[in-house]
Amino acid sequence: MTIPQTMTAARMHTVGGELRLETLETPRPGDMDVLVRVRACGIVPNLGNILANWTTWFPHMPLPPLPAVFGLDPAGEVAAVGRQVRGLKPGDRVYVNPGRSCGSCRHCRRGDTISCKHYAFQGYFGFSEHAMQTFADYPIGGLSEYMVAPASAIVRIPDSMTFDQAARLGYMGTAYSALKKTNVGPGDTVLINGISGTLGIGGAVFGLALGVSKILGTGRDRKLLEEIKALAPNRIEVFSIDDGSVTDFALAQTGGEGVDAFIDCLGPGAKQETFLQGLRGLRRGGIAVDIGAVAGELPIDVHWLMDHNQRLYGSAWFTTLEGQEMADMVAAGVADFSLLETQSYPLSEVNSAISGIAQRHGGFSNFVICP
Known part of the structure; x- marks a missing residue:
């Protein structure tokens, strides 16, 4: 693969300002890095808010x-590898996990990279x-023709997976x-609040793949909910929160026991x-995980959690190993x-794509950008 000296990238110069197409020097990989020719980069509904309001919020x-x-x-193709990289070569089709950590703190050494205090999303934001x-x-x-990432962040994708589909791995992951x-697995019931949204669909896809026996999905839009149910009519049940309590829905679907996971x-x-109703729909010993970031302080009854041996986790992202599993x-x-219904835009239309993603x-x- 011929690597040019320069590349085109979209850069933001002021918070909330439009991204400008610019010619930059093509980056070079370090010894343990890879250079990736980007073929698709996913953008999600909150990207406009990230760019415009994050520093205030x-x-x-x-x-x-x-x-x-x-x-x-x-997602794209490996263009070059550092001299100490093994197992990857130019031409490999890959997704790049954007999670970056220091690699040497006690959390990183035991494989818990997301807990590293240096953790950041390359091309997005940091956590401290x-x-x-x-x-x-x-x-x-x-949002550039080429990028450098650590070899440890690379997920090899199959030929059956398009670059556009791979660019959704972050939120599916x-x-x-x-x-x-x-x-969770066979025999279990999972409740997913917001199942028809960007994150929720990932829960439906991988809940089915993991063999979960029953998936309960909530949302507002009844048409979207029915489309989700159609993915596996015998294993998915849906409920509009406009029709009543999520707790009642979860208990009714489980014979009063409650769901294994929320x-x-x-x-x-x-x-x-709605979040609190989901918690109250858990069975004894059930596990709840928040990935949507409902805002504000919530009145959670920790005595109830303790007495019912329940757990509540926050989960920020996924590991490269989990990316490869997907x-x-x-x-x-x-x-x-x-x-997935892909809408693809060239890099030159990145600002239009970001502003139009609400529809x-x-x-x-x-939504993907193809540099």
């Missing part, structure tokens, strides 16, 4: 230093002020990692009560990404 979680090349979910060094090490996100934390995908603008499940035919078909819509 979450000043303790910094954006990369401006001007910056954003882009969270890149310690992320600034991480941005300096890996400054270019996926957020739900997958949440399901893994609950250890995954909440509702975002900051959602009602807290790709392998697609290769094996047990996880189906064909339900979407729930979580079925898959």
Whole structure:
């Protein structure tokens, strides 16, 4: 693969400003890095808010230093590898997990990289002020023709998976990692709040792939909910929160016992009560995982959690190992990404794509930029 000296990238110069197409020097991989030719980069509904409002909403979680090349979910081909990289070669089809950590703290050494205080999303935002060094090490996100990432962040994708589909692995993976934390499988029932949204659809796809016996999905849009149920009519039941209590729905579907696991995908603008109703739908010993980030302080009865041996987790992302598991499940035919409805834009139309993403078909819509 011929690698040019320069490349085109979209950079933001001021918070909330339009991304500008610019010619930059093509980055070079370090000894343990790979250079990826980006073929598709996913964009999600909250990207516009990240770019415009993040510094006001979450000043303790910094954006990369401006001007910056954003882009969270890149997929493409390996263009070059560092001299100490093994097992990857130019031409390999890959997804790049954007999660970056220091690699040497006690959390990283035991494989818990997401708990590293330096943890950041390459091309997105960091989780503390310690992320600034991480941005300096890996400054270019996926809205560019080329990017460098650690070899340890690379997920090999099968030929049966398009680059457009792979660019959705980030948000599908957020739900997958949440399901893994609950250890659900055959015989279990899972409740997913917001099942028809960007995160929730991942819970449906991988809940089915993991062999979960019954998936209970909630949302508002009845048409979208019926489309979700149609994915597996005998295993998925849906419920509009406009029709009553999520707790009552969960208990009615489980003979009063409650669900084995509860995954909440509702975002900051959602009602807290819906989240709390999901918690009350758990069985004794059940596990709840929040991945949607319902905002504000919630009145949670910890005495109830203790007495019922229940657990509540927050789950921020997924590991590269979990990313590879997802790709392998697609290769094996047990996880189906064909339900995604891709809308693809060239890099030159990135601003139009970001502003137009509000008009979407729930979580079925898959917006990608193809540099």
